[in-house]
Amino acid sequence: MMLNEISGHEVSNHQESHGHAYNLADTNRPSRIVPMHAEPRPIEHQQADAKPADSSFKVACSNCNLRELCLPVGLSTDEMQQLDGMVATRKKIKQGGHLYSSGDAFTMLYAIRTGFFKTCVVSEDGREQVTGFQMAGEIIGLDGIVSDKHNCNAIALEDAEVCVMPFSHVEDLSRQIPMLQRHVHKIMSREIVRENGVMMLLANMRAEERLAAFLLNLLQRLHARGYSKSELILRMTREEIGSYLGMKLETVSRTFSKFSEEGIIEVKQKNIRILDHDKLKAIFNASTC
Amino acid sequence: MMLNEISGHEVSNHQESHGHAYNLADTNRPSRIVPMHAEPRPIEHQQADAKPADSSFKVACSNCNLRELCLPVGLSTDEMQQLDGMVATRKKIKQGGHLYSSGDAFTMLYAIRTGFFKTCVVSEDGREQVTGFQMAGEIIGLDGIVSDKHNCNAIALEDAEVCVMPFSHVEDLSRQIPMLQRHVHKIMSREIVRENGVMMLLANMRAEERLAAFLLNLLQRLHARGYSKSELILRMTREEIGSYLGMKLETVSRTFSKFSEEGIIEVKQKNIRILDHDKLKAIFNASTC
DNA sequence: ACGGCTACTTGATGCATATCAAATGGAGTG
């Protein structure tokens, strides 16, 4: 079975997700892997250098090193030029800051340049349900389109920077550039499919399977961004993981400990090292065999 | 809190969903209630007469009595005319038949004219996760856009008829008619928001709350289509309900029995009569207070 | 370096729901 390409495929070999079920893919998986970092880099630098290494800090998609993660490929230079009008500005968000909140008027989509976000819906009594974690190259804000108001909170889990894209620009350009139109549709469809996978996870899997699925998904997405397949830093708390996976923080902690005892992973606070990738996959696959 | 408009609002009074959390709304809630049946009709006729009562069986959106459920409002007659080109044909599906299956090439979206569908993802071993139930006026097939292959099965739970819309037509017309473009975006965003609500339900609610939420959601959607607020026919089995809600069929059955004993509903097989709508809401709201 | 805070870990216990099992009852069919 599939956790997007997690089980057995390299994400870089596939244009789009395929197969069925359990698609926990990132909100906006790249159409093609970004080659910016050929070699996995030390985990400590996980989000260190998303700024263009070359020179210009111009707000322009055409020379953004994340463009292959968040934009359609195969545009003409002319179209690329047009696209630069899509991003109105950039915005920095401090750790813990809200990019937007539930109820806010919706006018913008955001492309994450650096940093890590969570999105969550909150009930009146303040309990929150984390609906996703988003990283560089992914687009957030889609929840607001339906009602012109945001339906959830988007909160930075570390200092972050986003490209601010007025949705009206996106729509205007989409009408002019069919490839962009298709891309926008795919991003939204991908999010629908991802949530289908989360539903499967929440409805059918046990705690160990959920956590394995979660780790494998993060690893895959980080790997697509040039990071190691064998280590990662969790940007979120145990409680946030638990919220996303439908379990209590104590259960998350216990499950980490269990994996650790079994020699599958090594847990040092938020630093996770994968010692036995195959075993992790096996636990995940257990849910379907 | 909100189950879309379920708790305290009439769907007909609101253009789009608002508030936050727990949005179990239908995939494509109408922008405006369809006035085709001013009075609630006997439950027995729930899907009897969706065909145009007047005369023409022409495949045309412009004279479809569901157009206010599935199309944007406020189009000029000229634009309406254009829209008629969106639907290539109609297709009848027998109960139990697949409209599409996981892995099928994606080329079409479908607007449900009559009947009732479920969508589900299936793992290799054949276990299925129901990801949604869809009724007249709702659009299905969006899952296929991201990968040009369908990611789930769409199965008719009763004899059904759909409008077949080549996605390329939809995209072409969207570029010409901004209001249609916006509508398509809203439909996809609505599905994202709905799934957020299901995630909340699966991760945080107990069995009674889930079933109450499910019933209230169905009632609301049926009411928006002219049916009674106090009775409904379940088109799906206990097992399918359980799959959607992340519980076993026995638990679904027991919970129905419990509601019945408490005088909240009356259960006669698949026929459900709501005796105490408020108490049902209270159970649902319990999850957030 | 200190105190205080939050995140995390670990243990003991309880409960909601799953699981296993059996019986009932419509619906459809020959």
Next chain:
DNA sequence: CACTCCATTTGATATGCATCAAGTAGCCGT
């Protein structure tokens, strides 16, 4: 009409995770 099949109901038992409760450890700012 009898028979079969499948959906559903109901009961008894098992179990995975939540809950309650300490205790530990890293982190932050003074």
